[in-house]
Amino acid sequence: MLTLADLGVLAGIEVDAGEGDAGEGGEGDGGHGAGGAVTAWLTPTYSGCPAVAEMAADVDRRLRAAGYRDVRVRLRLDPPWSTDLITAEGRRKLAEAGIAPPRPGAAAAAFAAAGPVPLALGPTRTAAGAASAASAASAASxxxxxxxxxxxxxELSRFGSTACKALWRCRACREPFERVKEI
Incomplete structure (x- = not known):
């Protein structure tokens, strides 16, 4: 099972053990605190991600089931989420689920080359041999x-089943697959 921690979406957990507990982290009660407060911080993959409400509700449910009474789930948008936050385990699990994971460090490399972003308006599908097709083939490699x-x-489409995935196809086995976009 792929977790929010695997995806780098779970940005942090803060536990306030409250009075009578063994302290933060809770050595006396396994960290669940008798009425202790916990704040979970989530960094969504996209600020408009439609799954944020469901992720927050799931985290809230699981923390309450673990014995926390005062649960807060907050969004942390700065620093923004990046595919570089996906753990090695998360990349492995994505591949096992048939989703091509992003390359490690690709987002940081793109950010390091910061500068003007070229913009070209034109057709999205071009004949083989065109500059954009060569560029797409290079990216696909x-x-x-x-x-x-x-x-x-x-790449078949920049748009997959979610905003953070694109639709690809393998020319060898002819199977389509989704790929996590590098951001």
């Missing part, structure tokens, strides 16, 4: 198929 492991892949 870094994407490995999570089904068969082949590197001969192509």
């Amino acid at each position: 870094a994407v490995t198929c999570p089904q068969c492991g082949a590197a001969d892949t192509e």
Whole structure:
């Protein structure tokens, strides 16, 4: 199971053990506190992510089931989430689920090359051999198929089932797959 911690969405947990507890982290009661307060911080993948409410409700439910009475789930938008926050375990689990994980460090590399972002308006589908097709082929070479492991892949659509994924296809096994966008 892929967790919010695996995805780097769980930005932190703050526990206020309250009076009568063994202290923060709670050595006497396993950290659950008799009425202690806990704040969970979430950093959504996109600020408009429609799954934020469900993620927050799930975290709230699980913390209450663990014995916390005063539960707060807050959003932390700064620093923003990046695919570099996905753990190695999270990348492994994504691949096992048939979703191509982003390359480690790709977001930091893109940020380091900060500067003007070129903008070109034109068709999104071009004939083979065009500059944009060559650029797309170059980007695709870094994407490995999570089904068969082949590197001969192509992007079908920048838009997948969620805002943070794109739709790709493997030319070797012909299977479509989703890929987490590098941001």
